Amino acid sequence: MLLYDLVNARRAHFSPNSWRVRMALLHKGIPFEVKDVLFTDIPSLGSGGDKLTIPTIGHEGQLITDSWAIVQHLDAAFPDTQRLLTPASAPVLKFFQYWAQTGLHGPIARLVLKDLHERLDPADQAYFRASREKSYKTTLEELQAGREDRLDAFRRGLQPMRLALGHHAYLSGEQPGYADYLAFGAFMWARTSSPFELLAEDDPVHAWRERCLDLYDGAGRREPVAI
Numbered sequence: 472m473l474l475y476d477l478v479n480a481r482r483a484h485f486s487p488n489s490w491r492v493r494m495a496l497l498h499k500g501i502p503f504e505v506k507d508v509l510f511t512d513i514p515s516l517g518s519g520g521d522k523l524t525i526p527t528i529g530h531e532g533q534l535i536t537d538s539w540a541i542v543q544h545l546d547a548a549f550p551d552t553q554r555l556l557t558p559a560s561a562p563v564l565k566f567f568q569y570w571a572q573t574g575l576h577g578p579i580a581r582l583v584l585k586d587l588h589e590r591l592d593p594a595d596q597a598y599f600r601a602s603r604e605k606s607y608k609t610t611l612e613e614l615q616a617g618r619e620d621r622l623d624a625f626r627r628g629l630q631p632m633r634l635a636l637g638h639h640a641y642l643s644g645e646q647p648g649y650a651d652y653l654a655f656g657a658f659m660w661a662r663t664s665s666p667f668e669l670l671a672e673d674d675p676v677h678a679w680r681e682r683c684l685d686l687y688d689g690a691g692r693r694e695p696v697a698i
């Protein structure tokens with residue numbers, strides 16, 4: 472099992488979508504190796520057929536791309552491990568994945584993307600700036616400017632997580648599950664890319680993030696943080 476994962480200049484794994492899969496592999500106890508890649512390496516991965524994104528896994532001679540497809544594959548290929556998606560939970564988790572994309576990734580990008588760019592391997596910086604400025608239709612500097620004024624709104628947007636965490640230690644209940652990994656990936660993205668603190672220390676979401684950082688021998692906590 473090989474996980475192709477993005478690294479920055481400090482060799483920190485920062486891809487939010489990869490963190491979902493990394494936590495899924497750890498949750499299932501599936502041994503894996505990591506192949507570090509840069510954005511500019513991605514086009515040369517695979518045989519040039521389907522366009523790959525990160526995360527991609529290599530398993531039994533097959534390359535599988537897209538975090539959702541990878542987790543589906545892991546559940547099917549390792550039936551003796553704890554399932555992450557069941558027929559009953561998958562639609563709700565898919566909804567939560569869309570919420571993580573819009574409610575977490577969207578605002579976090581506007582809080583940390585310029586910092587992320589500064590911490591990339593120099594070989595990736597020009598590509599990253601050009602592609603993100605094209606998609607956001609503004610400069611990275613403009614995108615992140617005034618972030619202090621947007622922090623309260625971001626924190627208010629976490630209220631559904633906060634309320635859910637009032638009932639259980641994790642979003643998935645008393646044990647962590649894929650909902651936690653979907654959200655945790657976004658926080659790992661920020662943590663490895665920017666020193667800007669997203670959460671107040673007395674926020675239950677902060678306590679949840681701390682619990683997630685400690686999972687699986689502190690896999691998240693061991694990753695180099697942005698300085």
Ligand SMILES: N[C@@H](CCC(=O)N[C@@H](CS)C(=O)NCC(=O)O)C(=O)O
Pocket residue numbers: 477486487488489510513523524525526536537538539602
């Ligand atoms: N839906 C995909 C999204 C994957 C994705 O967009 N990955 C980013 C890195 S986090 C990527 O590979 N980007 C390539 C690029 O920007 O050139 C998933 O969840 O795996």
